[in-house]
Amino acid sequence: MPQLNSGGGDDLGANDEMLAFKDEGEQEEKIQANVFTEGDLADLKSSLVNESESTGGGGEGGGGGGTGSSSTTSSSQTSNAAATVATTAVAHSEAIRRLQDPQRVYQEKLPDHMEDGLKHQDPGMYKGSSYSGYPFLMLSDAYLPNGSMSPLSNKVPVVQPSHGVHPLTPLIPYSNEHFSHGSHSPHLPADINQKQGVHRPSQTSDISGFYSLPPSGVGQITPSMGWQSQPVCPFQSCGFRQPYTSALTAGASFSRITHPLMLGSGMHTTGIPHPGITSPSGKQEFDHYDRSMKSQPEPKREKEAKKPTIKKPLNAFMLYMKEMRGTVIAECTLKESAAINQILGRRWHALSREEQAKYYELARKERQLHMQLYPGWSARDNYGKKKRRTREKQQDSNSGGKRSAFGTYKEKDAVPAQFLPMEVL
């Protein structure tokens, strides 16, 4: 399997490897993408909608007739989000500063391979230009391998990394009390897994390494959105190449941006909030913050929010979905996530190796940061918190089709044939 990171591997176990199918069919996929027509999109939309209507979202659908698609943008989202980002900047800088000290310790402990991993990253990987649309790009420059800020950093003071927002992505404003997991010091590092006494690899990756901020503590966003240079829509004629610029995608992502005043629960001692922190009810702590803004305390709710859940860091595909969902929704005028996710899954496969690599790399950093922020956390912690369908059903769906390089469609004709990769047909 080709490794994205030639620099030495992902110490986190995730190799961020590219999928095999990429090797075999990248060109075909591109060709395939070019084959899509507006009518195809309409068909897809129609079929997906029909699927939902007829089967409740999970069924297999044939192609259906349909007419044009919408291509309206949702710029309002963006402007609101941008405003939020700007206002959170100051608060965030302080949080980052606080984070950075302990991180030095990590850096000292940073294993060579990990360091290499960070140092050998494609220098262009996080250039803002490559990440248009991807909200993290606002921090992109901060991810320069050497941990220094890019000169670009000062060029566009318009949007700044939202302080109080995840350094990697505003989608993931890390936060939380979990630094205080157990008796754990709220400040990193913690070499020992609080749980089970497992010794974790030193919390090496210095956040500042990929999360560095200028002395001012305020990173700059490079608004250029090179990501758009890639066809957003596999259906060429959607004309959806760049209609949804950073504005849209960022807007979609920024929707989760932390409130600047969010200092209540769900806020880590570092001051960095995390969207992954959810109250037992499943609602994110942001809601809790909103409640806390109300004058009178609500003891009951406080109780409820006592034990927030730390969510898993998002993987590459999840990051991609989060970014592109808004685009697909606007483009296809679909709202049903199941259908949208099918489209996104195909688009994901249609992405070039490089394009996917960006997301793998971001996901890798997400995991690193997550590990630093929540040293004792394990994915297992969340097991059982989400009630799952019956095992019977699960097995049924699994038996329907093992995940292949082209996804997990239980039956390949679950999606209109014209949207399937050539090999599948």
Add this chain to the structure above:
DNA sequence: ATACCTTTGAAGTTC
């Protein structure tokens, strides 16, 4: 109110 659907990837579990 909450599980399901749907996608991919990461991580945990089981054998």
Add this chain to the structure above:
DNA sequence: GAACTTCAAAGGTAT
């Protein structure tokens, strides 16, 4: 170590 399971996001839908 392979195979399997669970969860991560999202929002309409079904129960």
